[in-house]
Amino acid sequence: MAKEVSATKRDRWIDRIFEFFGMHIPYGRKDKLHIAPRFFKILGILGISFVVFFIFLFEYSTSPRFCKSCHIMEPYYKAWETSKHNFVPCVDCHYPPNLKDTLWLKYQAVSQVVKYVTKTYSSKPYAEIEDASCLRSGCHERRLLEGKVTFKRGIIFDHRPHLQDLRRGKQLRCTSCHSQIVVGNHMEVTEGTCFLCHFKGMKQGRVELAIGGCPSCHLPPEQDIKFMGITFNHKEFVGKRHVMCQKCHLDAIQGEGKAIKERCFNCHNQPERIAQFDNIEFMHKNHASERNIECSRCHEEIMHKVKTAVAPLEYDCSVCHESKHQPQKLIYAGVGGKGVDPMPDPMFLAQVDCVGCHIMPKGTVEEAGFKGLTYNASEISCISCHGKEIKGVLEGWKQMVEEKMKTLKKKLEQSERLTKNIPRENPDYRQIYRMLNDARVNYNLVYYGKGYAHNAMYSDALLTKGIQNVEEAMKLISKNKSLSTSMSER
8 A cells, every 4th residue: 555655646746747847647548648838838948048058158168268267278378368369269260260160170179178077188288270260351361462571670571472382392381480389478470480491401510591591581780880899880791792691690590400200209109100200291291281280399499699709719619620520530430431331440339539549749838828739649549558569550550551542543643634535425424433433532531531540441441442443444444445446447
């Protein structure tokens, strides 16, 4: 009886709920379902409420305040709040203008909310902004038509060639230059990108050049400049005499802008992706042109500062004495020659540096104050490490190498005189020229690198190969000489 009473009470409770919504649930075969007009009114109110709530949620989710509700977005929100774009909603930039992409990105945004709730999100969010968002109506749609504009410090810039033409064979995007690689600056121009593009690979020793030249970005100052008590005007030198900027402003480029392979692992962990590192065209197309990745994520920074040295002589020696010991370095490492496999000196493999052999000071203490001090190599350094039994070995290497150098030099001079009579259109001319050129390279490397001291075995191999090249070239020269003689007799 108790179960029947509770079931009756439960049924009455359920019936009252359905009756409130305008529905009568039938009991038994003779009873029928009844739906009152109130049911449809309530259903309509619920439907409208759901639509209103959905619209409110959609609008609220596209407001900057919704972005701020996630703590990892706080720095980006504050940067936006103090930027020139603080009157532009986030979605106007982060969602493309067309509806299809907007819906897709909205789905991605919802998935980010799910990641945030489930705590599977990244602490460094990343977003791609399409050029269409920047160039949409009411924003920067006329930017490409404005021509040249003045950037800070009088730097001249034109958007049209940068966005419509290929730069270094690569397609730039708005975010290539306008990005947020500095915390607190939202979509500011990052000069590092400009420097990387204009200066990478353009610094060769003491020669510092820029794509487009210095005047393409900034003209020389027009006013008089006072420096160290001297009045100076750029127009007289740059405008009239066309003096290069680098004559005075040396070391204006600092850094090489190398792309470091280890940086790839910040985003990728698949070996097949990392394997594409040396494919420069592929890397730039997929990262800079298609994915809007900032250049600084892969490349080291290049700095561009105009230095006016107060102490003009305090430069590194390499400013004037460039690559003075390059031949010695190459031959010591066993590379740089033609036709011979790498053959590092055993001392090089043991990581013995220059100071291991160059221990004898040249000149007196009085001369050192005026001429400087140079340390020469000596057999004493060999004996101090290897013992007295090595005495005389260095002199033996010197005699061996110098004898072969004399032989090769004599053969080179003879063959080079004979090649003057061979016309360039001769089918053997290119081969003769290549073999003699390789022999000359080997001779110069041994001669200027002092091969007998820095790598005697490698020097011997280079000279032997050089002699072989000259002898083969001489055979071709003789063949062409006899051919020309027989032709003249006919």
